[in-house]
Amino acid sequence: MLRALRTLCSVALLSAPLAVSGVSAKSPAEGSDSGLELVVVEAEGCIYCQQFRRELLPAYEASEQAAKMPVHFIDINTLDAGPIDLTSEITMVPTFLVVRSGHEIGRIPGYVAADTFFQSLGYLVGSAR
Numbered sequence: 001m002l003r004a005l006r007t008l009c010s011v012a013l014l015s016a017p018l019a020v021s022g023v024s025a026k027s028p029a030e031g032s033d034s035g036l037e038l039v040v041v042e043a044e045g046c047i048y049c050q051q052f053r054r055e056l057l058p059a060y061e062a063s064e065q066a067a068k069m070p071v072h073f074i075d076i077n078t079l080d081a082g083p084i085d086l087t088s089e090i091t092m093v094p095t096f097l098v099v100r101s102g103h104e105i106g107r108i109p110g111y112v113a114a115d116t117f118f119q120s121l122g123y124l125v126g127s128a129r
Contacts, residue, residue: 003097037070039098
């Protein structure tokens with residue numbers, strides 16, 4: 001039921017024109033020392049995007065992983081103009097992309113609990129090596 005609600009909200013958000021949300025000053029194409037980045041694809045007004053920023057982002061930014069894989073935010077409505085080569089279409093927000101040199105390595109679609117998020121992220125980073 002919750003998954004259906006998320007999908008419905010995502011479809012509604014994707015069909016509405018939205019302004020660019022907070023995008024970091026550094027472009028995802030610029031990279032980091034490890035070459036990996038966490039790109040969060042979000043939409044203005046998305047309650048799950050706001051929940052991620054409120055509940056998980058502070059823990060991520062305080063982690064050692066964030067120093068090796070900086071986080072950037074991109075609005076879904078500006079994604080086509082961006083420098084990321086996606087493996088498939090993004091169908092919900094937020095979607096968390098692990099990116100290396102502008103190429104998607106893997107993704108976590110939708111908002112998930114903290115333990116699932118960090119475990120999934122660890123798996124994606126491990127598989128990117």
